[in-house]
Amino acid sequence: xxxxxxxxxxxxxxxxxxxxxxxxxxxxxxxxxxxxxxxxxxxxxxxxxxxxxxxxxxxxxxxxxxxxxxxxxxxxxxxxxxxxxxxxxxxxxxxxxxxxxxxxxxxxxxxxxxxxxxxxxxxxxxxxxxxxxxxxxxxxxxxxxxxxxxxxxxxxxxxxxxxxxxxxxxxxxxxxxxxxxxxxxxxxxxxxxxxxxxxxxxxxxxxxxxxxxxxxxxxxxxxxxxxxxxxxxxxxxxxxxxxxxxxxxxxxxxxxxxxxxxxxx
Numbered sequence: 001x002x003x004x005x006x007x008x009x010x011x012x013x014x015x016x017x018x019x020x021x022x023x024x025x026x027x028x029x030x031x032x033x034x035x036x037x038x039x040x041x042x043x044x045x046x047x048x049x050x051x052x053x054x055x056x057x058x059x060x061x062x063x064x065x066x067x068x069x070x071x072x073x074x075x076x077x078x079x080x081x082x083x084x085x086x087x088x089x090x091x092x093x094x095x096x097x098x099x100x101x102x103x104x105x106x107x108x109x110x111x112x113x114x115x116x117x118x119x120x121x122x123x124x125x126x127x128x129x130x131x132x133x134x135x136x137x138x139x140x141x142x143x144x145x146x147x148x149x150x151x152x153x154x155x156x157x158x159x160x161x162x163x164x165x166x167x168x169x170x171x172x173x174x175x176x177x178x179x180x181x182x183x184x185x186x187x188x189x190x191x192x193x194x195x196x197x198x199x200x201x202x203x204x205x206x207x208x209x210x211x212x213x214x215x216x217x218x219x220x221x222x223x224x225x226x227x228x229x230x231x232x233x234x235x236x237x238x239x240x241x242x243x244x245x246x247x248x249x250x251x252x253x254x255x256x257x258x259x260x261x262x263x264x265x
Contacts, residue, residue, distance in 0.1 A: 107122075223253060
């Protein structure tokens with residue numbers, strides 16, 4: 001398993017900065033005590049602290065060239081005390097800038113610890129980019145803000161999701177918590193309807209074995225999810241309901257629901 005991304009290391013670094021800037025812009029004029037519907041245990045302030053803490057954690061791993069799990073003091077991950085939105089915004093900016101600086105200095109191939117089979121700094125550049133994409137979607141939903149992502153970034157975000165859920169470590173973890181969606185004759189087709197052919201924004205998810213395999217192709221499946229790429233991405237990450245009028249489900253809806261329930265962190 002390579003967890004191969006389609007963007008360059010520099011592009012991930014640039015996009016991580018851009019995603020965080022847009023995330024901060026959403027929060028700047030928002031009520032930070034508001035509940036995040038897609039993360040109902042969190043307020044917007046909690047969401048901001050989660051994103052900023054993730055950036056700092058990954059950045060510390062890369063900056064120190066850690067080769068084993070890093071545990072940081074809770075205060076490092078929680079950010080500034082109090083409810084000052086300007087202090088929280090500055091903390092977010094400082095954290096992502098430090099993380100991106102560490103990633104650029106290390107380059108994609110420097111050996112560092114990750115929770116995946118790929119023990120390289122490039123894993124964290126990609127992972128933090130897409131972590132921030134998805135949580136920007138959370139912030140946009142909570143504030144009624146428009147959400148869009150460059151198509152090549154959205155396609156890579158969806159591809160990364162599938163690559164991660166093909167890992168045995170995640171399959172084994174979910175086996176303890178949810179009924180698996182695997183079985184004979186089960187498959188899912190994800191089809192972005194608004195992308196150019198060269199992006200190959202279609203995926204066939206083969207669930208007939210005991211773990212996910214997938215390929216980029218147009219192929220008939222047990223159930224198909226169709227719609228604009230950003231909306232397909234949001235459904236897959238459970239940031240948009242599958243019964244939204246922004247997407248179309250054809251075939252065995254129960255299988256799609258079962259997969260979405262199973263493949264969620």
